[in-house]
Amino acid sequence: MICFSIIFVNHHDNNKYIIETLELNGSVEEGDALFKINCVGCHGITARGLVGPDLHSITQRLNDKEIIKQVTGGLTPPMPSFEIDPVNMSNLLKYLHSLE
Secondary structure: OOOOOOOOOHHHHHHHHHHHHHOOOOOOHHHHHHHHHOOOOHHHOOOOOOOOOOOOOHHHHOOOOHHHHHHOOOOOOOOOOOOOOOHHHHHHHHHHHHOO
């Protein structure tokens, strides 16, 4: 089972976190597992949306930096903020890119 690792960083003020995340080459499979553990309750098992929006083509609407800020900051209620390490955030981004 893969879980988000907690790091104690204010992601909104920390460009180092974003830079580190974007330098990594995530895994679609690991990102899919993270999504299924943490995101399906709101976005559905196929990421087509429930309470949260459909995430297919999200990477065409938002750039990676915007997605990172959304995930770590929960910018649009009722989305919660998530404390996620750069490796797992990179994995989640890779998975979201696969939804196009």
